[in-house]
Amino acid sequence: MRKQLVRFGISLDQQLLQTFDRYLMRKGYATRSEAIRDLIREALVAQEWRDDQETVGTITLVYVPHRPGLVRQLTEVQHRSGSLILANAHVHLDAHHCLEVIIVRGKSTALQALANSLISTKGVLHGKLTMTTTGIPLT
Amino acid sequence: MRKQLVRFGISLDQQLLQTFDRYLMRKGYATRSEAIRDLIREALVAQEWRDDQETVGTITLVYVPHRPGLVRQLTEVQHRSGSLILANAHVHLDAHHCLEVIIVRGKSTALQALANSLISTKGVLHGKLTMTTTGIPLT
Amino acid sequence: MRKQLVRFGISLDQQLLQTFDRYLMRKGYATRSEAIRDLIREALVAQEWRDDQETVGTITLVYVPHRPGLVRQLTEVQHRSGSLILANAHVHLDAHHCLEVIIVRGKSTALQALANSLISTKGVLHGKLTMTTTGIPLT
Amino acid sequence: MRKQLVRFGISLDQQLLQTFDRYLMRKGYATRSEAIRDLIREALVAQEWRDDQETVGTITLVYVPHRPGLVRQLTEVQHRSGSLILANAHVHLDAHHCLEVIIVRGKSTALQALANSLISTKGVLHGKLTMTTTGIPLT
Secondary structure (H helix, E strand, O other): OOEEEEEEEEEHEEEEEHHHHHHHHOOOOHHHHHHHHHHHHHHHHHHHOOOOOOOEEEEEEEEEEEEEEHHHHHHHHHHHHHEEEEEEEEEEOOEEEEEEEEEEEEEEEHHHHHHHHHHOOEEEEEEEEOOOOHHHHHO | OOOOHHHEEOOOOOOOHHHHHHHHHHEEEEEEHHHHHHHHHHHHHHHHHOOOOEEEEEEEEEEEEOOOOOHHHHHHHHHHHHHHHHEEEEEEEOOEEEEEEEEEEOOOOOOOOHHHHHOOOOEEEHHHHHEEHHHHHHH | OOOEEEEEEEEEEEHHHHHHHHHHHHHOOHHHHHHHHHHHHHHHHHHHHOOOOOHHHHHHHHEEEOOOOOHHHHHHHHHEEEHHHEEEEEEEEOOEEEEEEEEEEEEHHHHHHHHHHHOOOOOOOEEEEOOOOOOOOHO | OOOOEEEEEEOOOOOOHHHHHHHHHHOOOOOOHHHHHHHHHHHHHHHHHHHOOOOEEEEEEEOOOOOOOHHHHHHHHHHHOOHHEEEEEEEEEEEOOOEEEEEEEEEEHHHHHHHHHHOOOEEEEEEEEEOOOOOOHHH
């Protein structure tokens, strides 16, 4: 993957730039370019998801694993959506709570339907779909 | 208010820039500078509100005006918070529903408390606090 | 508009209910029913907007009124979208900044296009579209 | 962990209830109780994070692993925050892009600082902090 960097100028009011420079430092950015690239990519990822393109997300679930049938039910939903799922990670938060992260890839409507189906399962205490990207249009 | 524009360069990968240029056109921006300024200001407004600075917002309420006591109750809450309120606008959505927008200015925690108090009133069907800015640090 | 109230039971774990009751008090709700109705309506308004139904919103703009041509440009955009606009409110934040709220009604895609067009205008420092509702499906 | 279920009644207008019932079906909920529990928990998780309580989150990063020094830099940031990190998962999205999910636990301000530090690293194309919960107050 050869990348070709393009450089261009933007103009900003001096006071706005000073406020932005303080913001960068708080957020830990080394350069303005990097911070602006992140703002641009964030806007583009939101657009990707609205356009129902092929994209990538993570589904985070906190649940009570001892609830009868729950783990089997979550597993079945995932098996039926096998082609959307790339990987899973699992941690025991305490004796009664688990967190699972499922990394998914596909059209945004399909990922949202899968997330709805998992999050609405009884015994799942909290669930969220996080929208990210394949990275390809952002490189 | 004399403004001094500063011009500086940022570097972006060519492919990312092409994707961003398509995004700009869809959003109606005439120049990259203007689109990037908007992304920067959006990030700064969010920070202003997290920092509990003096700021500006709008509280949007949809409610049922014929509900006994409701209009009086909303008016009383607003009178008690008089110093936070700059202006109001009101429209009749239909015979049974009103929309009111209240423009407010103050510390973000005070604006949030006022919004909570109005939104939780019985008969208010939907309410939202929109976070914007005095404009001063963004000029 | 005659309304018919329906009462139904829901079950909640005791500890979750206690946490929810503390939340209610902080938010200013008088009853659990009212707080739950608000959570339900909030979820339904988000769905209304995703479904591109006829809906209502507010567009909040902070801008620099002395910028040559800006007020005329904002006015023209609004005139071209006349049928979407219900009302306006305007305040002078200080000598150099105005806030305008435009109350709009229509399909959510049309409201988003109008908001994009106003927010991307040069001289508009910050703009936001707030999604609310005609109230009809929420009563 | 013995749980004690409490049952209580809420009243809703008939039309609102019908709209809510359609929403439930679309989202895949089997019962109103389960859907309302999810709305309640979502509101409580947002409050947990605002209150800076001990909580749980996931940090999702999409990055270019071949960028010199990047993997080492991300690893170092994580080692310095070792006590906040519970687990990691990693997938290769294609030859040039990786996705990593880091499961974190701690005060919400500490988790946000760690997320800022990872997301602002050059070569990270997109990053997000997802706020969830230990599950304890939501059971």
